[in-house]
Amino acid sequence: MAYEARNYEQLLGIEGLSDPLMKNHFTLYQGYVANTNKLADALCQMLKDGKTAAPEYAELKRRFGWEFNGMRLHEYYFGNMVKGGRDLDPASELGQKLTADFGSYDNWQKDFKGSGAMRGIGWVVLYLDPVANRMCNAWIGEHDTGHLSGGVPLLIMDVFEHAFMIDYGLKRADYIEAFFKGIDWSAVTARYTNAPKVTL
Secondary structure, eight states: OOOOOOOOGGGTTOTTSOHHHHHHHHHHHHHHHHHHHHHHHHHHHHHHTTOTTSHHHHHHHHHHHHHHHHHHHHHHHHHTBOTTOBOOOTTSHHHHHHHHHHSSHHHHHHHHHHHHTSSSSOEEEEEEETTTTEEEEEEESBTTBSOOTTOEEEEEEEOSGGGTHHHHTTOHHHHHHHHHHTBBHHHHHHHHHTOOOOOO
8 A cells, every 4th residue: 555645734824834844745745655665665566576686676675765754754854843833831741750860851941952953963752662661762864764762752753854954044044943933732642642562
């Protein structure tokens, strides 16, 4: 069954991110969905044809992680934004967990923003490690590298240039501030609440 691109047009008009920027970003995301499907089909055909030992199969298999994660990370990213933003209730279970694991919400925010301001392309992810029941912010340099094994992504921020350069040029810090104004903490809370409990 093919993956289908989701519609995020409800984000048009979000404060701090122009419609041309968002439309370009949606198109890029749609490309990841299309390429994920193309690779899945090609790999399935090669499997049927008994070509799993071919170098082409190996390269397509490696490429699949790039395209799939590009698709899924964008879905997390767009999914944790909303026009006007939705605040985090500091007294909520998620708010208390951030305070417990980082010392305070402000400490978490400084670490998350600081991770996003690092030089390079990539993503910043607030992960829940369900084994240790701990949260941490992580940097993903490329879509298919840097993920924390078993980690549950709760909040995703895209810091590839396509996410901000049309509006902000090289002023990544200004983009990060705009992103924070649009965080939908209710979506992040739902991810946290629905995270699996895991033991090894």
